[in-house]
Amino acid sequence: MYYTRPIAISALLASTALAATSISDEEMTSLLNAGGVELAVRYAPMWFFGQAMNQPPCYPTWAFSGSPTTPDIYDLDHQTPPAPQCDYPDVGCNCRNPGVPIGNPGPAFPIYYSYQKCNDNEVRVAYNLFYEKDGATVSISLKAIEDTGRQAKLEGNNLTVVDDNFDPHVVRFTVNNTASSQAVAAKSVDLDIETGHNYDWERVIIVHSKDSNNYWTPTRALLSSHSKYHNLAWGDIQNTLTTEEINAGNAIDPNGVKNNDHPKVYVAWSKHANFDTRNTGWNDPISQSLDNAFRSQDWWHFVDPSNYIRSDLSTAAGQALASANWGDATANPPHVHDIMCNAS
Structure with a gap:
């Protein structure tokens, strides 16, 4: 199971007035x-x-x-x-x-x-x-991607994901399998994608x-x-x-x-x-x-x-x-x- 929650970036402590050596x-x-x-x-x-x-x-x-x-x-x-x-x-x-x-x-x-x-x-x-x-192969549906608050669009073997909260906010993946148009429209089919x-x-x-x-x-x-x-x-x-x-x-x-x-x-x-x-x-x-x-x-x-x-x-x-x-x-x-x- 994958978990998504608000970013847990390490706490920023008060910085000391230092300078890199010259x-x-x-x-x-x-x-x-x-x-x-x-x-x-x-x-x-x-x-x-x-x-x-x-x-x-x-x-x-x-x-x-x-x-x-x-x-x-x-x-x-x-x-x-x-x-x-x-x-x-x-x-x-x-x-x-x-x-x-x-x-x-x-x-x-x-x-x-x-x-x-x-x-x-x-x-x-x-x-x-x-x-x-780098990366891995992933089986995931368009619905599962959109459930994380992102937009997903499949055109042929190209999957585009948009997340306006981060930069880069557009990422593209190659889809290895061909899904039926009905299943894609329903956004329920698992797509086999390469992330790396x-x-x-x-x-x-x-x-x-x-x-x-x-x-x-x-x-x-x-x-x-x-x-x-x-x-x-x-x-x-x-x-x-x-x-x-x-x-x-x-x-x-x-x-x-x-x-x-x-x-x-x-x-x-x-x-x-x-x-x-x-x-x-x-x-x-x-x-x-x-x-x-x-x-x-x-x-x-x-x-x-x-x-x-x-x-x-x-x-x-x-x-x-x-x-x-x-x-x-x-x-x-x-x-x-x-x-x-x-x-x-």
Whole structure:
């Protein structure tokens, strides 16, 4: 049974008057010349993952058959195969799962990163995560969708759902079965729909800006959500951590503290959109394609610098990523790198 109720977003506590650390223009130049890993790690997210309905999520993994103990091999013969979808709510079937009990740090995974100096006053760093799939297959009627307060329209094999309370408020699905016109008119027939696809690339882009004193600070975070971004001013990110808290292994607490160096990023359970808030109020299948997608903090992980893989076309990783077929997951790291400065 699916439950829908008003959003239960984590409570926003009073924020402390803090500020992210800044770096000099000379140091920024040095960090970029050194390959950007240290810059990326200094302001990297702490990633959070959750399960719903006792079903674990797909968990980030290596794109070319790597593992926590072995590196990727950058040829197409070693491309990680996609994972087939299963019936909802089994969103984590056939793919890598966290593999440890809830309430613990998750295992290692890579970040396929790159950076761009967009102009004299802006540097951007992309943190890309790879998943073997997203979503699930769902059997649901038009009536069941409309009972959640949404509008649903079926045209051929295309289902459009409209929810004016969230952005994106229009989502489209492919229907696998053909229903009779009488049953569709009655809105009672179950439709077999695909909510996801083979492979999934998601990312966070952190924007660094130079001030009039020639010092750089992070000023915005772009959190990927399907085909768009949640574009947040750094001071508006709901939960951040200090580097000292990261090094101490803290993650769950504190909450509601803004303007530190490391944003808490909550990955949606089914389709892996990224958010700066938790939301455990909706676990129905349609919500997972909207901004009320389920996300929580059952596992967390801060990626070690050794698992940062530079992924622009100057590297073997980037060249292999660009040459591989990722199906509908077209926002692979080299593609993101090329358009990063225009992302909003």
